[in-house]
Amino acid sequence: MSKSDDRNSVSKLAHLIRFIRYTVVGFTTFLIDLFLIYFLTEILHINYLISVGLAFIVAVTLNYHYSRKYVFCETTRELYQGYFNFLVIAILGLILIILLMAILVEVFSINYIVARVLVACLVGIYNYLTNLLLNFKI
Numbered sequence: 001m002s003k004s005d006d007r008n009s010v011s012k013l014a015h016l017i018r019f020i021r022y023t024v025v026g027f028t029t030f031l032i033d034l035f036l037i038y039f040l041t042e043i044l045h046i047n048y049l050i051s052v053g054l055a056f057i058v059a060v061t062l063n064y065h066y067s068r069k070y071v072f073c074e075t076t077r078e079l080y081q082g083y084f085n086f087l088v089i090a091i092l093g094l095i096l097i098i099l100l101m102a103i104l105v106e107v108f109s110i111n112y113i114v115a116r117v118l119v120a121c122l123v124g125i126y127n128y129l130t131n132l133l134l135n136f137k138i
Contacts, residue, residue, distance in 0.1 A: 021071045022128050025063060030120055033059035037116060048105070048112040049098055056097065060090040072136035085135040092130075093123045 036055035040046045046054070064086045068075065075082060097119050104115035 018071055018132075019128070022067065025066045025071055026124055026128070029059045029063040029066070030124075032062060033120075034113065034116065038113065041112065049102065052098060052101055052112075052116065053094060056090070056094050060087070060094075067131070068136075072131070075136040077136060082135060086131065089127060089130045089135060093127050096123050096126070 033055045036058055037048070037051045040051035040054060041048045064083055067086075068079070068082065077085070097116075100119045100122070101112065101115050104110040104118065105112050110118075
């Protein structure tokens with residue numbers, strides 16, 4: 001095996017480990033997101049779309065902190081610039097979330113928690129790829 005093959009294998013492993021870490025961080029903050037949506041909607045009786053927005057802001061802030069610390073720790077981007085970029089990407093994701101949630105709940109009568117889980121799968125991939133490729137300079 002050549003040195004080029006070794007470097008390629010190490011690079012693939014590094015990408016896999018980063019993706020696994022991102023998935024763990026994302027899943028953990030997503031559970032917080034779901035809890036907040038449920039709490040705000042069922043306990044405080046806030047409209048589910050507003051609850052989604054509020055919970056998303058909390059979850060995305062936690063996600064940025066842990067992603068920067070454990071997933072994209074090699075980043076050279078400044079903290080506040082990275083957070084700003086992360087928020088812009090997240091806001092675009094939030095628009096997708098609210099749009100898709102409204103369609104799934106209002107048009108297809110899917111429970112808002114189930115709809116949020118379904119939408120998270122799509123938007124989670126979008127968030128990972130855009131942060132990997134555009135935000136965190138590694």
